[in-house]
Amino acid sequence: MGRQFFVGGNFKMNGSVDTIKSIVNNLNQAKVDPNVEVVIAPPALYLLLTREHLRPGLEVAAQNVFDKPNGAFTGEISASQLKESNITWTLTGHSERRVILKESDDFIASKTKTALDHGLGVIFCIGETLEQREANQTIEVVTNQLRAVAKQIQDWSKVVIAYEPVWAIGTGKVASTEQAQEVHAAIRAYLTKEVSQTASDNTRIIYGGSVSEKNCNELAKEKDIDGFLVGGASLKPAFVDIINAQSS
Numbered sequence: 200m201g202r203q204f205f206v207g208g209n210f211k212m213n214g215s216v217d218t219i220k221s222i223v224n225n226l227n228q229a230k231v232d233p234n235v236e237v238v239i240a241p242p243a244l245y246l247l248l249t250r251e252h253l254r255p256g257l258e259v260a261a262q263n264v265f266d267k268p269n270g271a272f273t274g275e276i277s278a279s280q281l282k283e284s285n286i287t288w289t290l291t292g293h294s295e296r297r298v299i300l301k302e303s304d305d306f307i308a309s310k311t312k313t314a315l316d317h318g319l320g321v322i323f324c325i326g327e328t329l330e331q332r333e334a335n336q337t338i339e340v341v342t343n344q345l346r347a348v349a350k351q352i353q354d355w356s357k358v359v360i361a362y363e364p365v366w367a368i369g370t371g372k373v374a375s376t377e378q379a380q381e382v383h384a385a386i387r388a389y390l391t392k393e394v395s396q397t398a399s400d401n402t403r404i405i406y407g408g409s410v411s412e413k414n415c416n417e418l419a420k421e422k423d424i425d426g427f428l429v430g431g432a433s434l435k436p437a438f439v440d441i442i443n444a445q446s447s
């Protein structure tokens with residue numbers, strides 16, 4: 200069986216009650232390819248509102264999760280709290296958290312493991328900066344980010360890997376189809392070599408970084424691109440075109 204196309208929408212710290220309701224209504228009414236798994240990640244404050252209004256079959260993700268079960272961790276949300284609230288996915292390792300909040304590979308791996316242990320799906324984000332790409336370190340960087348998680352988890356069936364070159368996020372500079380495919384293939388090769396053939400065959404590897412309704416169809420044709428993680432464009436009606444990129 201092939202890998203199911205997966206499209207995530209990361210709203211980041213955007214939206215209000217009104218705008219989120221309107222995005223959700225738009226998605227509820229849209230003609231969404233039933234073969235695509237769709238997950239949207241609003242800010243934490245709007246997770247419950249989103250879950251309440253979003254139609255069944257479309258899932259909700261947190262943008263972050265903590266790696267401890269409960270306790271004195273002001274401002275954090277646990278995996279079990281998300282699970283109890285029917286928030287079935289979480290992002291981990293988004294570059295904005297790696298870069299701005301200085302989250303380390305090990306901390307991200309620990310959060311990923313905790314989320315999986317509580318039955319959440321994880322959209323695990325990796326990617327290189329422009330400086331690292333220019334120094335030809337892309338594969339080394341993403342491999343190190345992957346290895347930190349591979350050391351802590353065995354079961355990859357609920358992990359979606361999002362390859363998001365940092366230089367392409369929110370910049371309008373999308374990776375070329377060749378650049379994206381090359382890194383996706385290297386990630387898959389890593390899974391074959393270091394994890395298992397099953398993980399390599401079944402794990403969705405999605406691309407993120409300035410994906411739009413204009414560039415999604417070309418990217419979706421690539422062999423190892425199994426979907427998208429979409430930031431800015433997920434707030435717009437054109438998100439539906441990106442969801443349907445494979446079938447249109």
Ligand code: PEP
Binds near residue numbers: 209370371407409429
């Ligand atoms: C993201 O935040 O994960 C992202 C890919 O953002 P954008 O689509 O805006 O580049």
